[in-house]
Amino acid sequence: MIELNNVSKWYNDYQVLKDCTLTVERGEIVVICGPSGSGKSTLIKTVNALEPFQEGSIRVHGMEVGAPDTDLPALRARVGMVFQSFELFPHMTILQNVMIGQRVVLSRSSSDAEAQARRLLDRVGMADHAHKYPAQLSGGQQQRVAIARALAMDPMAILFDEPTSALDPEMVSEVLDVMTSLAKEGMTMMVVTHEMGFARRVATRMVFIDRGEIIENCPTEEFFGGTRNPRTEAFLGKILNH
């Protein structure tokens, strides 16, 4: 469903992604981890073309992401994204946040969009907050709304870019719970995160990336049980042993 082939990206002379190759099948939950600055966020942002890349190819559901004639808005409407900083629209209510894409991009009727929005807000446990503005919500609540906003477009996959990194510790689990239930329902997900507990429980496959290179790409059990590359070992040692 999502195929990256030898993707490379440079910022001027600095290479942020080196020959990254990765396939995500339908229903897979792929967790991407790595040190900060390793290129993991950049990597998933190339999938919905929020970040351009210079070499290689990315195919999403048969669409060639890098091709100049690809309808990027249409592609992005099919691939949801959840950001580290939530990025809800502050001038709209929660309900409007979840409706806007359906109205403007999918041209759904107001009543259809509202029904879908309310159903999804209920699913992420935010139905009672539909009338509020984002500034009235906690970080965990905002992130759950952001997930509902992504789901509202009926995406075939969702990209999560460090969805819990900006949250206070007590709010992390409410967001991970929503993501876990999505995973159980068969949503295809690419998740950049440091939450190794979540990864161990939910991920079908683990990717470790360091200095723009994919070092490890293996099933979850193997990643946490088997023998690992020394660089992976060093990274896990740092984030697991405290």
Next chain:
Amino acid sequence: MNWSWSGFFGYLVNPFILGGVWTTIWLTVVSLVAGLALGFVIALMRRSSSRPVAMLAGFYVWLFRGTPLLVQLIIIYTALPVLGIRLSVVESALIGLALNEAAYLAEIIRAGIEAVPQGQVRAGRAIGMKERDIMRHIVMPQAFKIIIPPLGNSVNGLLKTTSVTSVISMEELLRRTQVLIQEKFMVLELFAVAAIYYLAMTTLWDLVQRRIEAHFGKSSAIGAAEKR
């Protein structure tokens, strides 16, 4: 120097002066609307990825902010006819004010647009919105809130700047005041009347602006007041 109270109060309700007040108001409104439209286009041009387009817009702003309105008006009214472009006083005044105002508003609008975090644009793209829709539904509503205070300031300035059009004999408040002064020699009384009307108009605008700010400040005000 003599001060005549009867003269002062007489001119305060003088139809000729009130006509000038009315002209000042519609001059302001029309040149503001035209200036906003043009200013918006110039702001977008300045942000264009095409260098010539951005430079053209930059040149416009540089030229119209860097020269006095007085000079611009005189050129439009007296120099353009040499090139075969003949404009009436009203046309010259409106065009001069709008062109000049657009240069200032373009900078205000551009600053407002640039103050909206880039993450908001990315969030709009991520749900598949086209750039135009992102501008319309996400960036502009947020930029507008940022723009209102400097925009209000600019309108306040514009109300008084319209008086400059008196040099090309546009019959707005100041010009009519001066006409009466030349007839009646009640210099202080008439200028006091004019000042009072300018004050009344800017005060009225202040009230309107506060209303608008309160309206658009809603989402953040509620957030601040009710956050758990």
